[in-house]
Structure formats: structure tokens, C-alpha cells
Amino acid sequence: MKLYVGNLGPEADGESLNALFSMFGTVEVAYVITDKKTGDSQGYGFVVMSSDTEGRAAIAALHGKEVGESKVIVDEAKGKGKKK
Numbered sequence: 001m002k003l004y005v006g007n008l009g010p011e012a013d014g015e016s017l018n019a020l021f022s023m024f025g026t027v028e029v030a031y032v033i034t035d036k037k038t039g040d041s042q043g044y045g046f047v048v049m050s051s052d053t054e055g056r057a058a059i060a061a062l063h064g065k066e067v068g069e070s071k072v073i074v075d076e077a078k079g080k081g082k083k084k
Contacts, residue, residue, distance in 0.1 A: 001049050001051065001055030001056070001076060002046060002047075002048050002049075002055075003021075003048070003055055003074055004074070004075050004076070004077040004078070005045050005074050006074075007043060007070045007071060007073050008043050008045060008072065009067070009069055009070045010043075011068060012045065014030045014031040015030075017030035017031070017045055018030040018047075021047045024049070024054050024055075024057045024061065025050060025051060025053075025054025025057065026049065026050035026051075026054065027047060027050075028049065029046070029048040030045070030048075031045050032045035033046075055076065058074060059074050059075060063075065
């Protein structure tokens with residue numbers, strides 16, 4: 001299941017997303033979208049969990065919770081397919 005993770009702080013990166021979401025199951029891919037010119041975080045990213053059950057558990061546990069200094073948005077990704 002591919003998850004959208006929004007409202008991330010500037011310190012967030014793929015490694016920190018992987019660590020956070022691995023508490024709920026196997027993370028296949030975790031990445032933060034960055035500005036192509038500056039390399040700075042755009043404040044959102046994606047995590048691919050190995051199953052829908054794990055993805056739903058992560059959504060239930062993390063959506064609206066404070067991670068760092070931000071309340072993150074976690075939801076099923078919409079759009080270009082379910083997996084990267």
C-alpha cells in the first residue's frame with residue numbers, strides 16, 4: 001500500500017520515514033520529495049508498506065499525530081498507481 005505523508009518538517013528524510021513507519025510493518029520504499037534546484041524538502045513524501053493491513057495500521061496510528069514539531073497527514077496515496 002502506498003501512503004502519502006504530508007506536513008513533514010524540514011529535517012525529514014527517507015531514512016527517518018523508514019524508521020517511523022517500520023514500527024507498523026515492512027517498509028518497501030520511503031522517500032521525501034525535494035526541490036530539484038535547492039534539494040530542500042517540499043514537506044511531503046511517500047511510504048510503500050508491504051501490505052494494506054500494515055498501511056492501514058500506520059494511517060490509524062500516525063494521521064494527525066505530532067512527529068517532530070508538525071502534525072503529520074498520513075493517507076492512502078491517490079493518483080499514479082499504488083506502488084512505486
